[in-house]
Amino acid sequence: MAQHTFQAPTGTRDFYPLDAAQRRFLTESWRAASIRHGFEEVDGPTFEHLDLYTVKSGEGIVSELFSFTRAGGERTYALRPEFTPTLARLFAAKANSLPRPTKWFCTPTFFRAERPQRGRLREFLQWNLDIIGDASPAADAELIATCVTMLASLGFTPKDLRVKINHRAALAEWFNRRGIAEAEHAKILTLLDQKGKMPPGDFAHKLAQFGFTPEMAEVFQRGIIRVEIPAGAGGVTVMGEQVTREQVGGAGHADPVDLTFFAEAVRPLAIELAAAGVIDWIDFDLSIVRGLAYYTGMVFEVHEASGAERAVAGGGRYDNLIELFGGPPTPAVGMGMGDVVLALVMKDKGLMPDEGGLLERAGMRPDVFVISNGTPGAEQQLRPLVAALRRAGMHARHTYKTTRNVGKLLKEAADQRAHVAIIIEDEATCSLKVLATGAQQKVSLAEAVGAAKIARVTTAPGVC
RNA sequence: GUGGCCGUAGCUCAGCUGGUAGAGCACGAGGUUGUGAUCCUUGGGGUCGCGGGUUCAAAUCCCGUCGGUCACCCCA
Structure with missing residues (x-):
């Protein structure tokens, strides 16, 4: 009888001692930063009822999940593809007895049934960080500052990585002022999200359908906008790139570009980020919209500075989500950071410790x-x-x-x-x-x- | 789910237009003067991803399949 050899399933990894040391180094770095910033560790089951995931994301999500039924059983389960539904469930169940804000983190494994490619696997680790019950820009800033501090602890600098921040509510308000119907907003966000995958001409053409001029398309292409911060709030007075009417259309243009409103909307957050000492890492960037529906305010992604690689981390404010999962109306802001892209970018920048360093840091x-x-x-x-x-x-x-x-x-x-x-x-x-x-x-x-x-x-x- | 490229020893690879497999490194054992070196001797390890086809003969050519990788879709 021939011996059968077994291979690891597609998109999974084997962790030999050095790999395990690297994994432990990353998770310990996540833990240490979380704990320093006053977050408490939580966790939940590795699999949940499938319904928990379709509530938020619809049936379409099922094809991206590993789902299964117990032999002879009726209920359908799914390996967790993310932590937010579990987090919302945990919080909703004890909402009345939990402090405001509640600050939780975890560093578990997740599973997604997608075809693996660079920076994406079917089983991976993700650091999750959430602040529940605080609607202030200070909470947004605290979350981002925790993320940045963690990255800095690995040796990254603001030259290596940029935190790109946008604001869904401010965008929506801005669209409204331009007379764009609510129903069109999601389409515009989708278009912004896909901007990088089409020629600039196509992008401008599609934006024109929503009443935007080519000059506005240019503004979205540039992305980064100027936000003024009062002196004394961290000592920074101006950040971002000045986008003037002259640069993108001329003062006499019929539809002058005026981002004053948007800049005003994100200034409180900018002030908090300056106070937290991380303003050097920040770009306010209109082109960051982050996938789908549930973000209600600030959204952000951490990118390698040159734009290489996928986002290292991403997150935002989701003030309706706890309610959606059966809890009391509660504002919340959260983020996730996967181990796969993080390790890639660390290696790109020469920041991954060598064998001895990994064993040292992993305590081996x-x-x-x-x-x-x-x-x-x-x-x-x-x-x-x-x-x-x-x-x-x-x-x-x-x-x-x-x-x-x-x-x-x-x-x-x-x-x-x-x-x-x-x-x-x-x-x-x-x-x-x-x-x-x-x-x-x-x-x-x-x-x-x-x-x-x-x-x-x-x-x-x-x-x- | 769709497509491009790639699969030979643990790693990096060689093996030409077909003639049943190699190197370096690594690893094991031993030696040399009891201090991380150098050196010497020696050993194990591969049905060439898998399966079929063509052929007297396939690692090599053809088909399929599995796996890897990159991109698309999607990205919570």
């Missing part, structure tokens, strides 16, 4: 590697010393090879990224070597555990 490096020099007395002490180190809370390893060549075993200790090597000389003494520096000292075997602890603490590179 051995504290001590114990070597016997091969004499009978030393050999006898090897296992007791390893055991004693482990009892003392240290990550201790030893070789499984038969050779007792000290040079080879030191190489093995270094290959395994151990911090300290202990070479047992005989039944009573050993040498303790700090591998990073080569410094070596003789100690009695009885003192070895204590000496290793001290060496480990005083030589540990800081984990930031």
